[in-house]
Amino acid sequence: ASLLWWQCFVKGLFFSFFNPQVVNGIEIYSMKIDSKVTSRFARNVITSRAVNRGNVHKEVFFDVELPKTAFITNFSMTIDGVTYPGYIKEKEAAKQEYEKAVSKGQTAGLVKASGRKTEKFTVSVNIAAASKVTFELTYEELLKRQFGKYEMFIKVKPKQLVKDFEIDISIFEPQGITELEAEGTFITNDLQNVIKKTFSDKKGHISFKPTLDQQRTCANCSQSLLDGDFTVKYDVKRTTPDNLQIVNGYFVHFFAPTNLPQLPKNIIFVIDISGSMSGREIEQTREALLKILDDIRDDDFFNFILFGSDVHTWKEKLIKATPENLDEARKFVRGIDTEGMTNLYGGMMKGIEILNAAHEEKFVPKRSASIIIMLTDGQPNVGISNTEDIRTHVKKAIEGKYPLYNLGFGYGVDYGFLEKMALENKGLARRIYPDSDSALQLQGFYDEVSNPMLMDVELHYPENEISGLTKNSFKHFYDGSEIVVAGRFADINQNSLTVDVKGEGANDVLSFTTQQDAEQTAKAFQEQEYIFGDYIERLWAYLTIEQLLEKRTAATGEEKENLTAEVLDLSLKYKFVTPLTSMVVTKPEDYDNQAGIADKTTEGIDIFTTFAFLQTHCLVDGDPHFIISVPQKEDAICFNINEKPGDVLSLINDPVTGITVNGELIGDKRANSDANSQNTYFGKLGIANKYLNLKVTVTSEKITIQNGNEKTAFTWLDSVTLQQEGLTLIINKEKNLVLSMGDGASFVIVLHQVWKKHPLHQDFLGLYTLKSHKLSEQTHGLLGQFFHPIDFTILEIHPGSDPKKPDATMIIKNKELTVTRGWQKDYRKDPKHGIDIPCWFVHNNGAGLVDGVHTDYLVSSLF
Numbered sequence: 001a002s003l004l005w006w007q008c009f010v011k012g013l014f015f016s017f018f019n020p021q022v023v024n025g026i027e028i029y030s031m032k033i034d035s036k037v038t039s040r041f042a043r044n045v046i047t048s049r050a051v052n053r054g055n056v057h058k059e060v061f062f063d064v065e066l067p068k069t070a071f072i073t074n075f076s077m078t079i080d081g082v083t084y085p086g087y088i089k090e091k092e093a094a095k096q097e098y099e100k101a102v103s104k105g106q107t108a109g110l111v112k113a114s115g116r117k118t119e120k121f122t123v124s125v126n127i128a129a130a131s132k133v134t135f136e137l138t139y140e141e142l143l144k145r146q147f148g149k150y151e152m153f154i155k156v157k158p159k160q161l162v163k164d165f166e167i168d169i170s171i172f173e174p175q176g177i178t179e180l181e182a183e184g185t186f187i188t189n190d191l192q193n194v195i196k197k198t199f200s201d202k203k204g205h206i207s208f209k210p211t212l213d214q215q216r217t218c219a220n221c222s223q224s225l226l227d228g229d230f231t232v233k234y235d236v237k238r239t240t241p242d243n244l245q246i247v248n249g250y251f252v253h254f255f256a257p258t259n260l261p262q263l264p265k266n267i268i269f270v271i272d273i274s275g276s277m278s279g280r281e282i283e284q285t286r287e288a289l290l291k292i293l294d295d296i297r298d299d300d301f302f303n304f305i306l307f308g309s310d311v312h313t314w315k316e317k318l319i320k321a322t323p324e325n326l327d328e329a330r331k332f333v334r335g336i337d338t339e340g341m342t343n344l345y346g347g348m349m350k351g352i353e354i355l356n357a358a359h360e361e362k363f364v365p366k367r368s369a370s371i372i373i374m375l376t377d378g379q380p381n382v383g384i385s386n387t388e389d390i391r392t393h394v395k396k397a398i399e400g401k402y403p404l405y406n407l408g409f410g411y412g413v414d415y416g417f418l419e420k421m422a423l424e425n426k427g428l429a430r431r432i433y434p435d436s437d438s439a440l441q442l443q444g445f446y447d448e449v450s451n452p453m454l455m456d457v458e459l460h461y462p463e464n465e466i467s468g469l470t471k472n473s474f475k476h477f478y479d480g481s482e483i484v485v486a487g488r489f490a491d492i493n494q495n496s497l498t499v500d501v502k503g504e505g506a507n508d509v510l511s512f513t514t515q516q517d518a519e520q521t522a523k524a525f526q527e528q529e530y531i532f533g534d535y536i537e538r539l540w541a542y543l544t545i546e547q548l549l550e551k552r553t554a555a556t557g558e559e560k561e562n563l564t565a566e567v568l569d570l571s572l573k574y575k576f577v578t579p580l581t582s583m584v585v586t587k588p589e590d591y592d593n594q595a596g597i598a599d600k601t602t603e604g605i606d607i608f609t610t611f612a613f614l615q616t617h618c619l620v621d622g623d624p625h626f627i628i629s630v631p632q633k634e635d636a637i638c639f640n641i642n643e644k645p646g647d648v649l650s651l652i653n654d655p656v657t658g659i660t661v662n663g664e665l666i667g668d669k670r671a672n673s674d675a676n677s678q679n680t681y682f683g684k685l686g687i688a689n690k691y692l693n694l695k696v697t698v699t700s701e702k703i704t705i706q707n708g709n710e711k712t713a714f715t716w717l718d719s720v721t722l723q724q725e726g727l728t729l730i731i732n733k734e735k736n737l738v739l740s741m742g743d744g745a746s747f748v749i750v751l752h753q754v755w756k757k758h759p760l761h762q763d764f765l766g767l768y769t770l771k772s773h774k775l776s777e778q779t780h781g782l783l784g785q786f787f788h789p790i791d792f793t794i795l796e797i798h799p800g801s802d803p804k805k806p807d808a809t810m811i812i813k814n815k816e817l818t819v820t821r822g823w824q825k826d827y828r829k830d831p832k833h834g835i836d837i838p839c840w841f842v843h844n845n846g847a848g849l850v851d852g853v854h855t856d857y858l859v860s861s862l863f
């Protein structure tokens, strides 16, 4: 059975918020994405320049998405000519720095976001009026060859029109470029010829530089068209299967033979049919399997194993893909239905047994590539359900003979387990994202492994000459891919190398020998001006780190410690942000010494943390009292709403994003006979997004998330980070929770716990909004109406009835109101005592300030 969640894991105590400041008044006047690719190794620099056109200081956001396969290598901010560089630190050290910043009184924000192929990097900084800031981010990655092409993609989303916008990509491939494509998901017919593309021999160049007008969604519109993926694909000439390059004591070897006959395959599909697969998942699985059956070649062998509570096999043996058998298989696939629990162990063992028998009985060809593809959406719970035990048995049964590919469908899988099991068996794990294209994702994976050309590929380098060799043996080589091996010469002055490659082809054993020296490499590179000298060394470091991290996934004990030390050492030396390092940026002192931090976790999901000083926000807490901050006045307005326990108030209602927040009032334990002095608090909050069919109910006891028909509940004793398309939820045990919905509108709910035996009070909740600019201009509600800019003037401050609290006249919304200077409590930093926020108090339930009268905001129920 599966939960539909992206990921759910326990986190430490790290928490807090990010700055909600609206970016109005900030102009991003330049954004450049500059990429240089040399021999598949890409270095991308994103530079964004902004100026604060307002007359008060403002928060500027730098918000980009990078490919998951990339490592950040540098980040800096330049404010009014002063550069604040980022430093790569060991994660522990970075954490301490973070905590130091927090202890100095700054609150911290945790932004975790991840798409299918990207992860997000967010930093913000406060700059003074008329000041300029430049952000510069560098990341590097090795472009992988798939389906015969290297692909690079750049996420483009400037969010506003940018005067000087440019993507500039230069590619240098010493083997020669044979094709070059560039396309963008946002490119309209008009923009098509703004992409300039040229290539000749070894050099390729792409430039995309739309003018302000070309960026507009329509004439005179201020919205930007630029929102999507910009993809570049290319391939290189292959006169020989090998290409060797040697520079400064390092070498890289690319191996991709073409025009070899394909090996026949023996494929076992091990498919989860447990109850949680029912509905769309099983339909998409059937659809994908039917398409795959169309692509199976007639000399292939195959079989299906289905596992629910029991294990069902289509045939007792591997079956040849004759037209009749394929027809029968199609009937079988159409009839696949769900049942019961998840006997993953039984399914795996049956599949391996059938494959082993086929080899032992020799009824599959000797030269054929055997593959196991397992698909599951849940966690094993029948047969052997301990994942360590399953791994042990599977590894023993496969004995390295076939690669195992594990596909994890949806968010309910134990992806760590699938990944470990696949890596231990020379395969890999992949996520299948539940979406309308899930069937295509499944098919796409099959396509990657459907054309084996070589088996047991071994790349031999003279042992005594080389150190730090990356992986050099591969179970299969698939058409359209490429094998990359890099290493270091033991003697840095060595400048030539001979390589032997052996592999089993469809007809016989193939071997290739290549020789290369540094001079030949230098000659091949001579015409290019944009080589970064150490690119082979960095490519080697990138590949080494990537492979060590992979190995570390399944390692334990001392081996894991050793691998960790090795990765850390290399990450620090080459300044890569990996799962073991963080990048720390300390922001200028005058705005509270803010710091930003960039992190990466093992699954390729990034955690990016920005420390942002809490500034402007709207909140409701306590009695319930509302505080509306007015940034341009550096001041706040507050009011109370007095209603009865059981009443539900509309706090936020945005018809455009579909987000609503309602709060239900509770009173003290003992009802007060005088209704007017009855204290009320929020005991229950309901946050919903009707377009995403999501409902989150928060009480002082538990947090319930309803996603369609799927329900998940947590208590305040959990520490949870949970991410799903359209929803991020972080529960900081017994303190608060941070919730982001849809495009990023975020809320913080603070839990107020009172002493259990308190005679009067009970636990209650406070609501704080962050990123309210993500909501539309039509947002309304007791809090929502104040997300639009609001201004006021204070006149005639004079003594009031309380000598410590002067009265004044406030001009707001063309009305004159009598207001009183007071304080209200903000409980985010100090949930026990709160921090006093000075504000102008509007009497009588906010009369004159809130639109209409306060009773207009009563609604019938939480949702």
Ligand SMILES: *[C@@H]1O[C@H](CO)[C@@H](O)[C@H](O)[C@H]1NC(C)=O
Binding pocket: 074, 075, 076, 083, 085, 136, 575
């Ligand atoms: C990082 O970027 C800054 C700003 O461009 C530059 O001064 C610095 O040298 C870079 N650091 C590295 C290690 O490349």
Ligand SMILES: *[C@@H]1O[C@H](CO)[C@@H](O)[C@H](O)[C@H]1NC(C)=O
Binding pocket: 219, 220
């Ligand atoms: C754009 O704005 C200009 C100046 O305000 C106006 O003359 C022109 O008609 C507008 N064009 C469109 C298509 O609305």
Ligand SMILES: *[C@@H]1O[C@H](CO)[C@@H](O)[C@H](O)[C@H]1NC(C)=O
Binding pocket: 558, 559, 562
């Ligand atoms: C770990 O490293 C130490 C020191 O280099 C070495 O002695 C030990 O054999 C290594 N252990 C494993 C399991 O690799």
